[in-house]
Amino acid sequence: MSDVDTPALILDLDRFEANSARLMAAVKGRGVRVRPHAKSHKCVEIARRQIAAGAIGICCQKTSEAEPFLAGGIADVLISNEVVGDRKTLQLAQLAARYPAAKVGVCVDDLYAVAQLARACEQAHALLDVYIELDVGHNRAGVTEITTVVALGHAIAAHASLSLRGLHAYFGNAQHRRSVAERREAIDAATATAHSARQALVAAGLRCDVVTGAGTGTFMLEAAGGVYTEIQPGSYVMMDIDYAKNEQGLSWPTFEQSLMILTTVMSRRNDAQSDRATLDAGLKSFSTDSGPALPAFAGWQVRAVSDEHTVLERTGAGPELALGDKPLLIPGHIDPTVNLHDWIVAVRHGKVEAVWPIDARGAIF
C-alpha cells in the first residue's frame, strides 16, 4: 500500500466483505430483498460482489450512472429518481432497449413525466419498470396525496411499454437523524404512508408488488415494518464519519469504516509557533458537506482544508508525521467523495489486491 500514489481511495477488503455479510445476515428471514444503492460506490466490481453476497440488483440515480452497470452485466437496475424531459427520457429508453434482458426501473411523481416516458419507450421500442415515488417526509420529490398516487397508477397502467411495479418510498434525511427513536418515528410514519398508498393502488385494481426504499441509517426499521419488500442501503459497505455518528439499535449490525483516503505529507513545520503537517489532499479529493475528512489516528486535528491541501495540527500524543509519510484520512461523506476519484485501490492486510475503476464517476446526466 505504501507504493500507491496519493491521494487515493483505499478499500480494506476484509472490512468491506464483513460489512456486506453483516447486512445480509441482519435482514435474513425478514422478507425483504436487498437492492444496494450504487450511487455511493459507482463501481461495477463492488456491485458484482454485492450481488454475489445475495443482493438482487442495484439502485442508481441517473441514466448515465445506470449505463456502466448494465454494460457490466448487472441485470436489474432501478433508477431511484425521476427522469424528466424528452431528451432524458429518450436516453433512458434507448439504454433500456440496448439491454432487453435486463430489468430497468425508474420513478415518477408527475403525470406529464409518465407521458414523456411512454412516448420515449415507444420511440425506442423499450420496456421500463415504473415506481410511483411517494414523499414520505423528505419533501424533495414524490407525491403526498393518495388520489395522485392512484391517478399516476392508472396513467402508467395505460401504457404497454410501462410496467407498474409499485412504490418508491425513501426517507432521505431520516437516515442521518442521530437517535434510534427519531429514526423509528420517521420510518413508522413512512411505513404507514406506504401501506395506505399500496392499499389504494390495489383497491383501484392496480399492481403494487414492490415497496422499495430505506438507507444505511434506517433499513432495519423498514425491514421490520412488514410493508417494504425491498431495501436500498448504499453506504454500509464503505461507511463514513457521518453515518458513524448514528446511534445503533439493539441487534442492528455495526459496519466498519472500510474506505479511507491515502495522502502524503507534502509540507511539515515544527517550531515554537506551529506543529503542522500539510497533506496533498483537499476539496478535490474529498467532499466537506458533512465536515472534512479526518485523520484515522490520534493526536492530530484538521485546521484547514483548501482545494489541494489539508493542514493537520498536533493536539496530543499520536504518530510522528514526517515529510513523505502517507497518513490515512476517513471521509466525512462517501458518495460525493468517491465521485472525485477514478479508481479504488482494494487492499488486504496492507497489500494491494486490485484496482477497481469507479465506472460511473461523474455520471451526472
Place this chain on the structure above:
Amino acid sequence: MSDVDTPALILDLDRFEANSARLMAAVKGRGVRVRPHAKSHKCVEIARRQIAAGAIGICCQKTSEAEPFLAGGIADVLISNEVVGDRKTLQLAQLAARYPAAKVGVCVDDLYAVAQLARACEQAHALLDVYIELDVGHNRAGVTEITTVVALGHAIAAHASLSLRGLHAYFGNAQHRRSVAERREAIDAATATAHSARQALVAAGLRCDVVTGAGTGTFMLEAAGGVYTEIQPGSYVMMDIDYAKNEQGLSWPTFEQSLMILTTVMSRRNDAQSDRATLDAGLKSFSTDSGPALPAFAGWQVRAVSDEHTVLERTGAGPELALGDKPLLIPGHIDPTVNLHDWIVAVRHGKVEAVWPIDARGAIF
C-alpha cells in the same frame, strides 16, 4: 442553450472575455506579469485565451494537472506547490523532460525535497525552475525563517538541473477576507516578508528574479507593492459567490459571474404545504465548501442539497419554475465545482459556441 443536457457548466463568453480584459487593463504598467492559476478552470482552451490576452503562462497545483496544459502547447507552467517523494518528483522530472522547450517550475520548502528533485532531474535528464515557497501568513506550506530561505537557495543553486528563479509568496486565506483594509494589512506584511527574503538571497549571491503570488482577492495589492513581479489570479475569469462577497477597492476591476450551472426542474410541488422545485444537480455537480450554489434569479432560495438534488423553495416574487424548466445556479466556489465536470459549454447571447473539455478534471496526483 436550452438544448444542453443538464447538469452542465455554462460559460458566458462575453463576460469571460470582459473579465480577462479587465484584469490585464487593471495591472497594465504596474510592472507585474500575469500568470493565471489554471487550478480553477483546468481547461487548456481557457489557458490559451488567457495567454492570447497577455498572460505569460499559467500556474497548476499538481504534476498531473500540468500535463494536459504542456501537451496543449502552454509553454510556461509553474506548479505553485510542493512535489514530494521519489515517485512524484520522478513523474515531474519525466514530464519536464518530455517538453524540453517549455519552462516547468515547482516550489520547495524543505532541503530533503530539493535533493529528491535534483535526483529525479538527473535520472530523467530534465531541467526545472525552482521557487522557494515563503509562508507569508497562511501557515499551509512554505518557510518562515530567512536563514532557511538562504539555505534552500544554496541547495538549489548547487544542482545544475535546478534553476533558482525566486520566491513563491502566496497568501491564500487573505483572498477571502472581506474588507479591503484586512486584505491590505495581510498583503503589506506579505510584501515586506518577500522583500526581506529577496534581499537575503541577493546578499548571499543567489538569484531572485521572480517574486510570484497573489489571487483574485488581492492581486491589486501585490501589483502595487513593488516587490512582486508576477501575479497568479485564477477565479477572476469565472467568479463565484464567495469572491463576489469581497469589498472591492477604488479603481479595482469588477469581475462578472461568467460561469453558471444549468439544471432541470425534475420534481415540482405547489400546494398548501409546500411550494418547491427540485433540481437535478446536487453535491456531485457543485461543491458546498463555501455554501451551496444559489439561484441566479429572485424569489427562490435553497432549502436542501443532497447528492443529486437541490431543493428550491419560493420566498417571493420570481420566475415560475415548471417541470422540465432549466434554471441557472451560481456556484459557491468554482475550483472544486469545475473539477466535478468533464466539459464547459461556452455560450454567447444564449447560443452555444463551443464545448471545451476540462482537460485536468480529477488531476489530483
